[in-house]
Each structure stands twice: as structure tokens, then as C-alpha cells.
Ligand SMILES: NC(=O)C1=CN([C@@H]2O[C@H](COP(=O)(O)OP(=O)(O)OC[C@H]3O[C@@H](n4cnc5c(N)ncnc54)[C@H](O)[C@@H]3O)[C@@H](O)[C@H]2O)C=CC1
């Protein structure tokens with residue numbers, strides 16, 4: 001359903017990171033970039049202090065979702081969520097963690113209620129949130145928890161890094177490398193690929209998305225001589241996916257599936273662990289890739305990078321990945337019939 005004037009919900013992320021910097025920069029470029037209006041969920045005082053540090057003039061208006069789009073051309077609209085402590089850019093503040101989490105919860109709540117069209121998250125410092133008792137490895141898992149709370153249905157979130165040259169998905173996400181073989185199962189691979197195929201079809205418009213599935217071990221296990229997971233877990237999962245009509249190939253040796261010619265053969269690479277997916281994604285498109293969560297009942301995108309504490313307040317953080325995340329969120333919401 002199309003609803004006039006619905007803004008994107010943009011969360012503050014860590015107030016001491018580059019989230020405020022790149023938000024200000026995106027807002028300043030809103031006209032040239034043709035950005036859909038967004039509503040910032042965070043502390044107006046943090047934004048104002050960062051604008052002062054960056055020596056830019058940014059009018060800020062405290063407002064809500066219904067008025068944000070009307071303000072957007074003249075002021076940066078903020079739904080206020082006070083941090084409750086003075087923020088020194090570049091230094092993690094555990095005292096601010098509650099407000100960082102609250103901004104995410106509120107943005108999701110607004111989007112689930114149809115007040116905002118999609119959630120776009122600025123980066124969080126995971127270690128700061130862990131120190132404050134946050135029980136989720138990252139946004140991805142927390143957003144799935146919020147979705148489950150809201151709908152009552154279980155939710156497997158799928159992380160996808162999407163850039164002009166590569167889409168890549170890690171089947172296991174934020175777990176130690178030594179825990180990966182134990183965590184991998186035929187079921188998890190099949191579920192992840194089914195969600196991927198469905199969302200690439202329904203949200204991204206692919207008729208029959210081509211999935212290239214990586215092996216876990218060197219040379220995809222070399223017929224079991226260099227590890228058994230490729231033969232005993234990944235191959236049966238691919239057979240089940242093909243039987244279910246999914247266009248899937250693999251297991252492919254991971255070292256030879258990311259060069260130009262290989263990438264032309266698929267629409268998305270399904271990888272077995274975090275770095276297997278994120279190293280090629282960031283090597284091929286650090287400045288313009290977007291982190292998208294598939295499998296949620298709402299749209300969520302994010303820049304592909306982290307808090308970059310050492311750049312906060314310096315005027316050197318590039319906003320290109322956030323801009324790509326805002327644009328992709330608009331497109332996906334539009335395709336879902338879910339935008340202004
Ligand atoms: N979606 C999220 O919330 C994410 C959060 N993180 C968190 O961010 C924190 C820092 O992580 P790192 O591994 O250091 O990654 P990072 O992405 O913050 O920084 C890596 C390198 O890229 C540079 N960089 C990052 N973004 C940039 C930008 N927009 N413009 C110019 N240069 C940029 C940084 O200065 C640094 O040299 C960690 O706490 C991590 O958990 C990391 C990735 C995603």
C-alpha cells in the first residue's frame with residue numbers, strides 16, 4: 001500500500017562513531033542525490049555538536065514521522081532519543097548504550113506500524129553494547145528478535161552485503177571461526193538459501209536468482225581429502241535446494257568464485273562464514289556496498305562499514321555507503337509497495 005509522506009527511519013548508531021557525521025553529510029547532499037526524506041532516531045544534541053565540530057550549518061527539527069517529510073528540505077528531522085551523557089567523538093561511552101538500543105527499537109516499532117517505510121541503521125560499536133549487557137551479536141540478530149516479538153513468528157535473519165559487483169551472504173554470521181563447522185548444518189544452509197531466493201525474487205525483482213554456494217574447506221574439500229563438510233553437509237543441501245526448484249550451484253572452491261568471470265555466472269554468493277563473504281564484498285566495493293537483512297518482515301539496510309571511531313568529527317568519513325543504503329531502502333520499499 002502506498003502511503004504519502006512516509007520517511008525512512010535512520011538510527012543514530014553509536015553516538016561517538018561516524019554515524020552523525022555521515023548522516024549530516026547525506027542530509028547536506030539530499031537534493032543532488034535525490035534522497036527520499038529520512039527521520040533520524042537519536043539525540044538532536046549529538047547531531048548539533050557534530051555539525052559544529054564539522055563547521056557546517058545544519059538546522060535540526062524535532063518532529064515525528066507524520067511531519068518529517070515536510071521538514072526534510074529545510075531541516076534535518078529528528079525523533080529525539082536523548083543519549084543522557086556528553087559524547088566525546090571517537091570514544092565509546094557505555095552510558096550511551098541504552099539510547100543506541102532504544103533508537104533501533106523505536107525505528108523498528110515505527111516501521112512495523114507503517115509510520116516509516118524502512119529501517120536504515122548507522123553503525124554500532126558492538127563491544128560498547130556488549131559491555132552494557134546487550135545480548136545480541138549485532139543488529140542482524142537483534143532485528144530478528146524484535147521481529148519475532150512483534151509478529152510472534154520465528155525469524156531467521158540473513159545478512160547480505162550487496163554492491164554493484166557482488167552480492168554475498170554469510171550462512172553463519174557473528175561466531176568465532178572455530179565454531180563454524182559445528183554451526184553449519186544442511187538445514188541452516190537450505191533455510192538461508194530459501195530465504196535468499198525468495199527475497200531476491202520478491203524484493204529485488206530477480207525472476208529466478210542464481211545462487212553460487214561456496215565450499216567450507218580449501219578446494220571445496222577435494223572430494224573429502226581436505227575436510228568432510230563440503231561433501232557431507234553442503235552437497236546434500238544443494239541437492240535439496242535444486243529439488244525445491246532453486247537455481248543453485250556448488251559447492252564451489254571459494255578461492256576461485258570471486259574473480260570477474262566467475263561472478264558473471266551468479267547473482268549471489270552463499271558463503272559459509274562471515275569473512276568468506278565480507279572480505280570479497282568489501283574488497284570489491286567498500287565505498288558503495290550495503291548491508292541488507294533478508295528474512296525480516298520489514299526492510300533494513302545499513303552502510304557496510306563500522307563506527308570508524310578515529311574519523312568521528314574529523315570531516316573525512318565518506319557517506320557513500322550510507323547514501324547507497326538509503327537509496328536501496330527506498331527502492332526496496334517502493335518494490336514492496338511500501339513507500340511514499
Ligand atoms: N553495521 C554495524 O553496526 C557494524 C558495526 N561494526 C562495528 O564497528 C566497530 C569498528 O569496526 P572496524 O572493524 O574497525 O571497521 P570500520 O568499518 O569501522 O573501519 C575499518 C576501516 O575503514 C575506515 N572507514 C570505515 N568507514 C569509513 C568511511 N565511511 N569513510 C572512510 N573510511 C572509513 C576506518 O577508518 C578503518 O580504517 C566495531 O565495534 C564493529 O563491531 C562493524 C561493521 C558493521
Ligand SMILES: NCC(=O)COP(=O)(O)O
Pocket residue numbers: 137138139140141278291302
Ligand atoms: N561485519 C558486518 C557487521 O558486523 C554488521 O553487523 P550488523 O550489526 O548489521 O548485524
